[in-house]
Amino acid sequence: MIKKVSKVLIYIFLSLVLFAALYWCADAILSRIPAKAYRKGEGQKYTVYILSNGVHTDLVLPVRTDLIDWYTVFPADNIRSKNSSFPWVSIGWGDKGFYLNTPEWKDLKVSTALLAASGLGETALHVTYYAAMYENEHCYKVSIDANQFNALCRYIMDSLATDSAKAPILIPTTAVYGDNDAFYEAKGAYNLFFSCNTWANTALKKAGMPAGIWTVFDKGILRHYR
Numbered sequence: 001m002i003k004k005v006s007k008v009l010i011y012i013f014l015s016l017v018l019f020a021a022l023y024w025c026a027d028a029i030l031s032r033i034p035a036k037a038y039r040k041g042e043g044q045k046y047t048v049y050i051l052s053n054g055v056h057t058d059l060v061l062p063v064r065t066d067l068i069d070w071y072t073v074f075p076a077d078n079i080r081s082k083n084s085s086f087p088w089v090s091i092g093w094g095d096k097g098f099y100l101n102t103p104e105w106k107d108l109k110v111s112t113a114l115l116a117a118s119g120l121g122e123t124a125l126h127v128t129y130y131a132a133m134y135e136n137e138h139c140y141k142v143s144i145d146a147n148q149f150n151a152l153c154r155y156i157m158d159s160l161a162t163d164s165a166k167a168p169i170l171i172p173t174t175a176v177y178g179d180n181d182a183f184y185e186a187k188g189a190y191n192l193f194f195s196c197n198t199w200a201n202t203a204l205k206k207a208g209m210p211a212g213i214w215t216v217f218d219k220g221i222l223r224h225y226r
Contacts, residue, residue, distance in 0.1 A: 023192070031212035031220030035205045044143035048152065050204075050225055051090055052138045052218040057200040058092035058126075059152060060133060067146065068153050073160075074127045078170050080179040086129035091156055093186055094196035096122040100175040100183065123188050124171060125160060128181035140225035142209065151207040159199070161185035197221060 049060035063070045063086055076084035135141050144152075160168050161184070169185040176182060190196070195216040204211035210224035 027215055027217055027220055031201075031215035031217070032223065033213045034224070035211045035213050036208055043145045046144050046146065046149040048142050048144060048149070049088075049090075049133050049135075050140045050142065050200075050221060051133075052222055054138060055218060056092060056094065057197045057218045057221050058090040058128075059156070059200060059203060060088055060090045060130070060139075061149075061152065063087055063089050063129070065149070067149060073157070073168060074182065074184070076129075078182040079129065080176065083129065083180065086131055086180065088130040088133050090126075090128040090130060092126045092196060093123060093159055093188070093199040094126065095190035096124040096171075096183075096186075098190075099124050099126055100171070100173055121190060123186040123190050125156075125184045125186045126181065127184060128177070130180070137226075138222070140222070142225070144207065144209065148207040148209060152203055155203045155206050159186050159188060161187050192216070 046065065047062065051058045051060050061070065070089045071084055074089070076082050133139065133141070163169055171183040171185060173183060188194070188199070193216070197218050197220065198214065198216055201211050201215050201221050204221065212220050212224065215221060
């Protein structure tokens with residue numbers, strides 16, 4: 001009996017190791033294959049940033065342009081500072097439980113991780129306003145045209161859950177990360193094959209910006225901008 005149980009456990013362990021190896025290899029290969037050739041043309045008048053915190057990737061857009069005013073979508077009244085003069089807004093998508101219950105990796109619970117990986121949890125958009133953006137190894141500046149900018153905006157808006165009046169749904173919480181951010185209900189399911197970084201990578205692909213075929217890690221995105 002003990003031998004049978006040991007064999008089963010060894011089989012499970014080896015299966016998990018094999019799955020993890022294939023998972024990492026798939027990301028390492030597919031994230032390096034360009035999803036679409038990126039050619040700069042005329043009219044690249046919109047500046048955006050690709051921002052990572054080392055794990056999670058956000059899209060950073062100018063708050064007010066001739067195409068959209070993000071304060072009409074994510075009002076300043078929904079952030080602690082009530083400041084309506086920020087020039088930049090960072091938008092990311094992810095598992096709601098991770099966002100609200102795991103401000104730091106030390107706060108991660110097994111239950112939160114398993115629920116996120118299963119795809120059964122809810123998702124949220126994390127919206128943060130910034131006074132300035134600075135390029136570094138985790139933040140890359142890109143110039144794009146109106147069509148690309150509109151594609152990013154459409155993708156974000158399509159990811160946003162709304163109420164019966166088509167208004168974004170603010171998530172009431174004290175788990176915000178600072179004075180200038182808020183969380184909103186989102187569409188879609190987070191899982192092992194569609195992470196916060198997959199969401200950002202998909203946005204970049206739809207906008208014809210540098211991106212890999214598929215990735216679940218921030219490095220799979222950032223390598224196209226280094």
